[in-house]
Amino acid sequence: MSAIKNTEFLARTKLVTGSGSVKFLADELKKDNYRKILIITDKGIAGSGILDNIQAILKPLDIETEIYDDVKPNPSVTATDGAYETYKDNQIEALIAVGGGSVIDFAKALSVLLANGGSIADYFGFDLYEDTPTPLFAIPTTVGTGSEGGHAGVITVDNEALKTKKLFFGEDLFPKVAFLDGDLLTGMPGALVASTGMDALTHAIEGYVSKNGSVITDALNLHAVRVIGTAILEAYSNTDNEEAMNNMVQASTSTGIGMANGGLGLVHGISHAIGAQYDAPHGIVNAILLPYVLEYNWVANPHKFAQIAEALRVNTWGLSVEDAAKAGVQRVRELTRETGIPEKLSAIGVQEDKIDVLTDIAFADELYMAPNPRKVTREDIYNILKEAIN
Numbered sequence: 001m002s003a004i005k006n007t008e009f010l011a012r013t014k015l016v017t018g019s020g021s022v023k024f025l026a027d028e029l030k031k032d033n034y035r036k037i038l039i040i041t042d043k044g045i046a047g048s049g050i051l052d053n054i055q056a057i058l059k060p061l062d063i064e065t066e067i068y069d070d071v072k073p074n075p076s077v078t079a080t081d082g083a084y085e086t087y088k089d090n091q092i093e094a095l096i097a098v099g100g101g102s103v104i105d106f107a108k109a110l111s112v113l114l115a116n117g118g119s120i121a122d123y124f125g126f127d128l129y130e131d132t133p134t135p136l137f138a139i140p141t142t143v144g145t146g147s148e149g150g151h152a153g154v155i156t157v158d159n160e161a162l163k164t165k166k167l168f169f170g171e172d173l174f175p176k177v178a179f180l181d182g183d184l185l186t187g188m189p190g191a192l193v194a195s196t197g198m199d200a201l202t203h204a205i206e207g208y209v210s211k212n213g214s215v216i217t218d219a220l221n222l223h224a225v226r227v228i229g230t231a232i233l234e235a236y237s238n239t240d241n242e243e244a245m246n247n248m249v250q251a252s253t254s255t256g257i258g259m260a261n262g263g264l265g266l267v268h269g270i271s272h273a274i275g276a277q278y279d280a281p282h283g284i285v286n287a288i289l290l291p292y293v294l295e296y297n298w299v300a301n302p303h304k305f306a307q308i309a310e311a312l313r314v315n316t317w318g319l320s321v322e323d324a325a326k327a328g329v330q331r332v333r334e335l336t337r338e339t340g341i342p343e344k345l346s347a348i349g350v351q352e353d354k355i356d357v358l359t360d361i362a363f364a365d366e367l368y369m370a371p372n373p374r375k376v377t378r379e380d381i382y383n384i385l386k387e388a389i390n
């Protein structure tokens with residue numbers, strides 16, 4: 001008898017896609033007659049010319065605009081609560097997030113706080129706010145977050161003794177509109193394509209083998225594996241390749257909708273522990289961990305891992321399902337090398353003296369342990385970390 005689960009599927013963000021699509025931001029904003037908006041971004045984007053482009057689009061609209069450009073990677077409770085204090089009396093009617101996952105998640109946190117007050121720590125969990133969050137428009141400038149298509153935000157808890165990452169979810173937290181503009185993404189650093197693109201591949205693979213997936217999330221995730229497997233190399237090696245950037249950002253958003261509905265797994269469980277403890281870049285940590293975790297996970301679902309191998313264009317002709325699954329893991333390992341990602345966590349400063357605390361944080365994170373295809377023990381996580389660190 002097959003196990004048929006009951007699941008919900010939510011996808012509420014309007015996606016405007018293709019090169020130049022960001023110009024439609026004006027039309028979308030006009031529909032709701034906003035009088036005052038806040039742009040959320042980081043210093044890198046603020047200095048890159050992308051922000052000038054957005055401001056030129058907004059100029060004819062006669063909307064009062066403020067800019068917050070101080071989002072840091074792995075945004076914290078202190079940072080989001082601080083921004084709320086700054087803007088709470090400013091009558092902000094909508095937010096525009098221009099950036100990667102940190103920026104979009106930060107903006108989601110602010111959208112909850114502007115409507116409900118308090119601290120973002122009050123909202124860790126599902127649908128814990130009373131009032132509908134302030135509308136959010138998302139313009140991703142990386143190719144990996146997926147947050148533009150989902151209803152979750154990740155925030156580092158920096159005000160407790162143990163630094164961890166926690167998530168808040170809400171059915172109204174899907175951005176209202178996301179603009180997936182490959183032209184806007186051209187010229188980004190190749191290393192950023194690599195780290196954020198490997199994050200997207202991690203979402204796609206973890207989502208595809210998640211125990212909470214469905215036929216619908218499988219479709220969103222497996223095709224994303226197929227697209228990213230090729231486009232990541234094209235985009236990484238030539239960041240002017242507009243078509244590759246469009247493919248990457250659409251595949252990344254596809255997995256974002258997938259993970260909003262089917263969850264992720266052990267890579268994200270461990271990487272959130274590392275991200276919180278070391279303030280380490282999310283995409284790179286995932287990319288390093290991915291082959292180690294897949295090597296551990298494939299035995300739990302060889303058929304699906306064999307399909308991942310095929311999606312990555314591994315020649316599986318004549319191979320057993322098990323050998324095909326292993327060949328897929330090997331292909332992922334090669335992809336990390338081909339995109340210039342280090343093979344060990346020690347290369348980004350992770351050290352063995354924190355292995356116990358990292359293991360404990362990851363093992364306690366039910367959000368990621370539960371959907372993982374292989375039933376995880378504390379010892380398994382410890383061993384994976386030991387292998388991946390040095």
Ligand SMILES: [Fe+2]
Binds near residue numbers: 203
């Ligand atoms: Fe991720």
